[in-house]
Amino acid sequence: MIDKPFTSSPFILGLQALIARLHPTHPQFERLQKELKIKEAGDFGERYIMQELQKFSTLHDFHVLHNVILPTALPMQIDILVITPNGVILLEIKNIRGQVRFKNNPRQVIRTTEKGDTAVFTHPEVQLEQYILAMQQFLDAHHISMPIYGAIVFPFNNVTIHREGEGLPILMAKELPLYFHKLSVGRYQQSVNDITHMILSHIRDRAPFPLCEYYDIEVANLQKGIYCENCGQYGMQKLKRGWICTRCQYVCSHAHVRALRDYYMLVGDTITNKDCRYFLNIDSQDVAKRILQKSCVTRSGSGKYTQYNLSGLYRKCEDSRWPPENR
Ligand SMILES: [Zn+2]
Known part of the structure; x- marks a missing residue:
C-alpha cells in the first residue's frame, strides 16, 4: 500500500516563487531557472514511479513511502522507500535524458544531450550508499534487523546508459516488478506494519527555507x-x-x-x-x-x-x- 503518497517538493514551490519575483536580469536568474527545470524533471520521474508502484499496492505487506527524511547523523533523503517483509529498499530516481555514462574512479555521471552538450552530475551511487548506511544506523538504533537494498531507477526509456564496472543495481522502471519479485524469495519474513509506523512517526520535513538566505539574494531585489x-x-x-x-x-x-x-x-x-x-x-x-x-x-x-x-x-x-x- 501507499503509506506516504507523492507530494511535490516544497523546494520546487519555493523556486517557482523566487523566479516569479526575480527580475530576468538578476545574475542568478538563469541558474535558478535551470535548477528548477532539473528539480521539476526529478519530481515528474518520482511521480511516475509512485504510480507504477501503486500497482503492487494490493500485495500484502508492501509499503511505499515517497520522500523520506529521517533524523540520522548522516544526511538522508530517500526519493522512494519500499518496506517489504524481506527488506527495506531505497530507490533513487534519476530522470535524466540522453547518453548517460556512469564513471568509476572517480565516480561521476556524465550526461551528453542530443545536441552534444555535456553536464557532470554527482554519481547517485555515492548518495545512495550514504543513505543505506544512514538507514542501517537508524534501524540499529531502533533494534530492527533487516536487509537493506538500494537501486537507482530511470523512469523513462529516453536515456542510454553506459556503465563502468560493478555497483548498485541500475534499473529501468519496467524492471521493478521483477526486481521486487527476486527480493521477495529471501528468507526474511517479518511483519512490517510496526516498522512502517515507526519510520512514519520519525519522518521530518526539510526545505531550505528561506530561499533568499539560501541563495544569498537581497529581499530588496524581489518584486x-x-x-x-x-x-x-x-x-x-x-x-x-x-x-x-x-x-x-x-x-x-x-x-x-x-x-x-x-x-x-x-x-x-x-x-x-x-x-x-x-x-x-x-x-x-x-x-x-x-x-x-x-x-x-x-x-x-x-x-x-x-x-x-x-x-x-x-x-x-x-x-x-x-x-x-x-x-
Ligand atoms: Zn490581472
Whole structure:
C-alpha cells in the first residue's frame, strides 16, 4: 500500500516563487531557472514511479513511502522507500535524458544531450550508499534487523546508459516488478506494519527555507506586491472583500495568501505588520493587520512588534489543493 503518497517538493514551490519575483536580469536568474527545470524533471520521474508502484499496492505487506527524511547523523533523503517483509529498499530516481555514462574512479555521471552538450552530475551511487548506511544506523538504533537494498531507477526509456564496472543495481522502471519479485524469495519474513509506523512517526520535513538566505539574494531585489493569477502582473488592489487586478479587473478573494506563502518560503517564517505592508505593497496598517490576524494562527509580541507566524498558513497551502477553487 501507499503509506506516504507523492507530494511535490516544497523546494520546487519555493523556486517557482523566487523566479516569479526575480527580475530576468538578476545574475542568478538563469541558474535558478535551470535548477528548477532539473528539480521539476526529478519530481515528474518520482511521480511516475509512485504510480507504477501503486500497482503492487494490493500485495500484502508492501509499503511505499515517497520522500523520506529521517533524523540520522548522516544526511538522508530517500526519493522512494519500499518496506517489504524481506527488506527495506531505497530507490533513487534519476530522470535524466540522453547518453548517460556512469564513471568509476572517480565516480561521476556524465550526461551528453542530443545536441552534444555535456553536464557532470554527482554519481547517485555515492548518495545512495550514504543513505543505506544512514538507514542501517537508524534501524540499529531502533533494534530492527533487516536487509537493506538500494537501486537507482530511470523512469523513462529516453536515456542510454553506459556503465563502468560493478555497483548498485541500475534499473529501468519496467524492471521493478521483477526486481521486487527476486527480493521477495529471501528468507526474511517479518511483519512490517510496526516498522512502517515507526519510520512514519520519525519522518521530518526539510526545505531550505528561506530561499533568499539560501541563495544569498537581497529581499530588496524581489518584486513586491500581490500577484494576479489571471494576467501575471503584480499589484492587485484591496477591495472591501478580496482583491482586484488593476490591469485585467480579475477579482480574487485569497490573493494575499499566496503572497504570504511566498514571504514564508523566500524571506522568513514570521512577519510584522510593517514587513507585510512592504512585501505585499499595501499602504494601510489596518488592512495588513486584518490580513495577518485572519491568516496566522499564532503570534508573539505586541503592538508594532507583533510577529505573526506563517508556518501554519504554509502547511495549510501544502495540504490542500493549491490554488483553492473558491474564487
Ligand atoms: Zn490581472
